[in-house]
Amino acid sequence: MSKEFRYVGGTFPCDQALRKVTGDLLYGCDMKPAEMLYAKLLLSPIPHGIVKRIDTAGAEKVPGVVKIFSHFNAPHKMFNSCRIIPGQKFCIEDEPLFAARVKFAGERVAAVVADSLAAAREAVSLLDVEYEELPALLTTEEALNNKAVKIQPGGNLADQYEIEVGDSAPAADCLVVESVTQTQRTHHAAIEPHVCLAHYDGSGKLTVWTPTQGVFGVRSVLAEFFNLSYSKIRVIKIPIGGSFGGKQEYLFEPVTSFMAMETRRPVKLMLDREECIIQTRVRPAVRVKIKTAVSRSGELQEFIADTTLDAGAFTGSAVDYSRTLATKAPKLYRIPHYKHTGRAVYTNTVKSGGARGWGAPEIITAVEVHMDQVAKRLQMDPLEFRLHNLVYPYDRDPVLNLSLGDARVRECLEKGAEAFHWKERFHRHAQEGGRYRRGVGLACGAHKNGMYGGFVDCTSMTLRMNEDGSLNLNASLHDVGCGTATAMKIIVAEVLDLEPDLITVTEADTELTGYDPGCYGSRVIYNVGACAKETAEKLKDKIMxxxxxxxxxxxxxxCMAEGHVFTMEGTDERRVLSYKEIAERAIRENYTDLGVAHTYYSPSNPGSYSVQFAEATVDTMTGLTRVTDFLAVGDVGRALNRGMIEGQFQGAVQMGIGYALCEEVKINDRGKPVNNGFKKYHLVNAPDMPDVKVLLIEHEGDDGPFGAKSVGEISAVPTAGAVINAVNHALGTSLSDMPLTPEKVLAAIKQTEDQG
Amino acid sequence: MREAAMLTPNNLSELREALGQATPPSKILAGGTDLVLAIHQGRCKPDLLIDLSGVEELKIIKLTEGRIHIGAMATFTQLMDNQLIKGSLPCLREAASLIGSNQIRSAGTIGGNIGNASPAGDTIPVLLAFDAVVRVLDSSGQAVEQSIDQVISGAGRTSLRRDQVITEIIIPLLGEHYRSTFVKIGSRTAVTIAKLNMALAVKYDETAKSISDVRVGLGAIGTKAFRERQVEEILNGRRVDQCLADTLAEELSAAVQRAIPGRYSLPYKREAVKGLAQSAFANLFPKLYGGVSFTT
Known part of the structure; x- marks a missing residue:
């Protein structure tokens, strides 16, 4: 397919794969500067209450303890954990370093800083806290109904909105279908727990090493919080053992910096798994009600959605997240009349936060489960029903008023259906009986490519050819394990026609690399990648x-090829210069530096699409469900690193199956998270994974480098919907209360039997 | 920080000496798959760890006078690979193979499975069904044989004194007319703790197509695994057919209801145990039972 390319479309290991597998790469947990102290947090055991008193006497006696912090000796100033730029919309600052009034079980109450982790741990266990318990509101219903208990000063409603486009004019004989889908809180489950290292040196400079997705956002929040000059803060992105959005918010940078500033020694805070589950961020639980009016021939007339998002105890990213829920369905379907009402609600539970897909997996799962219910009522193949309604290339997104670009969701669906033998399987499995029942399901998903249209989306980088012809790309990359650095090398290598191995790329460091808002919003390949391409083209010009x-x-x-510049054939005597010769002579003879700087502003934000097909096998006696076959189709524009993209889809499917079937951070009726380790929080593991086939649709009609579009988030958008639809197909049910645990599946089977 | 002392005896006599030093908080370290985690998490603070890994005698699996002797330190991987177990106790092999992950199976031991006394321990129902006995040694060198039921007293609790250690598990072999199986339901296929587990052993009369000496070991219901005698009695002497499988399912469901009335997990377990019963029956009588499973 991509014969005209030398590197684009090939398969390359991610940049640090070798160092990762050999243990050579140092992560935050490995870093240990001289004089470093260890911090350990004390987390609230209750969901709501006032921290009246902390007896630190026992803890202070532990040898090695340097200092104990809590709201009694820390500023009560608040911050927002996802704010990238000062004054950013929706980013209410309501998170404290240490709680004076705890608002969820797991919130930071105190911290001990000590010479050793063991001493810090022991001291934390000896802290004696007196709480005055307050009534806890654990669900959005309770929080909205109870006016007496206010989790935040303004009440429990964090935000509400209404969006309406088009006019309501459904035909009289329309079919009206209503559904309710409840999505659950999930844990990001990155293998590396959260970690942060900070040092405030003698010159008054604060340096923070963190596996973050956005160093400039961290710097901005720290500068405003501590009233420090931006130039006196250096935030360095360190290797990251997975994030999935879990490390995009600045959860521990403020508190670790505070402790480093107070002790004037480097302080490291490392979490364990339990702490990651109960006190970082969770994918929010969202209740989605959808009502559609559809013509008898299967055309959507009206789509009315209502969403309630559980924000947890403070604002963080919840308002933006909640509002984003309204922007996904109109990217996927042509909807003459679209209306979305939504709200984000504070509860005394673990804080919601950004998670792979930023609202798209939540809302799209509900949409796609709903669409199957409509198709069933119409007695129409779900595939056909969707083909009646999916968007076409260059349709306009009516909510954001942006072009969807070269949106190829229809092609994903049609080619995928063919490869999956959808029609045969959909009709065959419906007739099967017995204890183990099989069903197939499909779901479509839409996501975006960056921030264009609503937020800063620019990036600056420099590229320099060294004296030997090798290259250094200086860019604020935040590789979260999905091959960003390698992708940039492929792009630059393709433009300048040289081996990717000859290029060294940097990751983000606020002191040394150019501005970039961070690895969010599926913007990296589409925009940072496009910047790398233009930067390389600029350098190419200079080399020429x-x-x-x-x-x-x-x-x-x-002309330029394979690391050389040639005089064109047929002119006169053919002459060749290697890059090395050009670079050497440029600097020696021409006093010229072969370096360029470039800033790129994103010009567009097309849709990225994926359609996924699942086969599920359900044991009707135990309710256990396994996904036994899977096909993921991606509208990726252009594959830069094919193997990496396939890996992205396979990993996304693993997350999506867990989202559909088993993953959930459960909180009991006393507000305590109950499954706070991988023993009880189950991910789908290898023995339960199907063989995930990946089919890529490549059209390169948009502005990404060589046409490439985002993959990392869209790949995780339709998975759960496809799996749930497959289960419902197998059982004739309409399950939509996630996750579909064996208990819920058995109850639904019983209910169907009782009705039938 | 208080650190635990560690003794690694190299033979049984050194082990006896080590046991003599044990105090109430002391712990025996076998595979460590539960204990080490508990220590790291601060749930368990032993003053002394007696590490059994040096005692080679505890790793032996042998057949003596119709009884299989399994050293307490035999790992689950060892149980899976051992020819004797494969030939004579396939259901123990099956139970071992369904425990945890490769790593857990390579470290975890059968003695530890008993000593840890988890209600969901996977080898326990098998050992109950086979009337296995546990050989317990104390610091004075005295060895006694006790039933599993005597040793395990509750969830995470045993009747072992601080100077006692499990050295062997002794399993009397049933005759050649016996068939046995182990089945389990977790929340996923592998690396999962049982929500329900069961060993079923029966004597099968090929001519009469009937079963006798039925043994049902049930686990992960209540505080400790148990033999379900009432269900065994109902099945004894019955002819093998689909109707009997359904009877087993219904009776086990009733047994679950009796065992954990009012428990949160009851509605699921009393339904799912029927699936467990059908799977067990299908394993014992594959020809009579034409079911499909996930793997087909």
Whole structure:
């Protein structure tokens, strides 16, 4: 398919794969500067209450303890954990370093800083806290109904909105279908727990090493919080053992920096798994009600959604997240009349936060489960029903008023259905009986490519050719394990036609690399990648100019290939310069630096699409469900690193199956998280994974580098919907209360039997 | 920080000496798959760890006078690979193979499975069904044989004194007309703790197509695994057919109801145990039972 490319579309290991598998790469947990102290947090055991008193006497006696912090000796100033730029919309600052009034079980109450982790741990266990318990509101219903208990000063409603586009004019004989889907809180489950290291040195400079998705956002929040000059804060992105959105918010940078500033020694805070589950962030639980009106021939007339998002105890990213829920369905379907009402509600539970897909997996799962219910009522193949309604390339997103670009969701569906033998399987499995029942399901998903249209989306980088012809790309990359650095090398290598291994790329460091808002919103390949391409093209120009000067030929008479610049054939005597010769002579003879700087502003934000097909096998006696076959189709524009993209989809499917069937951070009726380790919080593991096939649709109609579009988030959007639809197909049920645990599946089977 | 002392005896006599030093908080370290985690998490603070890994005698599996002797330190991987177990106790092999992950199976031991006394321990129902006995040694060198039921007294609790250690599990072999199986339901296929587990052993009369000496070991219901004698009695002497499988299912469901009335997990377990019964029956009588499973 991509014969015209040398590197684009090939398969390359991610940049640090070798160092990762050999243990050579140092993560935050490995870092140990001289004089470093260890911090350990004390977390609230109750969901709501006032921290009246902390007896630190026992803890202070532990040898090695340096200092104990709590709201009694820390600023009561608040911050927002997801704010990227000062004054950012929806980013209410309501999170404290240490709680004076705890608002969820797991919130930071105190911290001990000590010479050793063991001492810090022991001291934390000896802290004696007196709480005055307050009534806890654990569900959005309770929080909305109870006006007496206010989790935040303004009440429990964090935000509400209404969006309406188009006019309501459904035909009289329309079919009206209503559904309710409840999505659950999930844990990101990155294998590396959260970690942060901070040092405030003698010159008054604060340096923070953190596996973050956005160093400039961290810097901005720290600067405003501590009233420090931006130039006196250096935030360095360190290797990251997975994030999935879990490390995009600045959860521990403020508190670790505070402790480092107070002790004037480097302080490291490392979490364990339990702490990651109960006190970082969770994918929010969302209740989605959808009502559609559909013509008898299967055309959507009206789509009315209502969503209630459980924000947890403070604002964080919840308002933006909640509002984003309204922007996904209109990217996927042509809807003459679209209306979405939504709200985000504070509860005394673990804080919601950004998670892979930023609202899209939540709302799209509900949409796609709903669409199957409509198709069933119409007695129409779910595939056909969707083909009646899916968007076409260059349709306009009516909510954001942006072009969807070269949106190829229809092609994903049609080619995928063919490869999966959808029609045969959909009709065959419906007739099967017995203890183990099989069903197939499909779901479509839509996501975006960056922030264009609503937020800053620019990036600056420099690229320099060294004296030997090798390259250094200086960019604020935040590789979260999905091959960002390698992708940039492929892009630059393709433009300049040289081995990717000859390029060294940087990751983000606020002191040394150019501005970039961070690895969010599926913007990296589409925008940072496009910047890398334009930067490389700019350098190519400069190399050609240098070669032209050396060869005394206009650059129009030169061509570039395989690390060399040639005079064109047929002019006169053929002459060749290697990059090394050009770079050396440029600097020695022409006093020219072969370096360029470039800032790129994103010009568009097309849709990325994926359609996924699942086969589920359900044991009707135990309710256990396994996904036994899977096909993921991606509208990726252009595959840059094919193997990496396949891996992205396979990993996304693993997360999505867990989202559909088993993953849930459960909180009991006393507000305590109950499954706070991987023993009880089950992910789908290898023995339960199907063989995930990946089919890529490549059209390169948009502005990404070589046409590439985002993959990392869209790949995780339709999975749960496809799995749930497959289960419902197998059983004739309409399950939509996630996750579909064996208990719920058995109850639904019983209910169907009782009705039938 | 108080650190535990560790003794690693190299033979049984050194082990006896080590046991003599044990105090109430002391712990025996076998595979460590539960204990080490508990220590790291601060749930268990032993003053002394007696590490059994040096005692080679505890790793032996042998057949003596119709009884299989399994050293307490035999790992689950060892149980899976051992020819004797494969030939004579396939259901113990099956139970071992369904425990945890490869790593857990390579470290975890059968003695530890008993000593840890988890209500969901996977080898326990098998050992109950086979009337296995546990050989317990104390610091004075005295060895006694006790039933599993005597040793395990509750969830995470045993009747073992601080100077006692499990050295062997002794399983009397049933005759050649016996068939046995182990089945389990977790929340996923592998690396999962049982929500329900069961060993079923029966004597099968090929001519009469009937079963006798039925043994049902049930686990993960209540505080400790148990033999379900009432269900065994109902099945004894019955002819093998689908009707009997359904009877087993219904009776086990009733047994679950009796065992954990009012428990949160009851509605699921009393239904799912029927599936467990059908799977067990299908394993024992594959020809009579034409079911499909996930793997087919």
């Amino acid at each position: 100019e240098s070669a032209a000067f050396i060869l005394q030929k206009p650059k129009e008479y030169l």
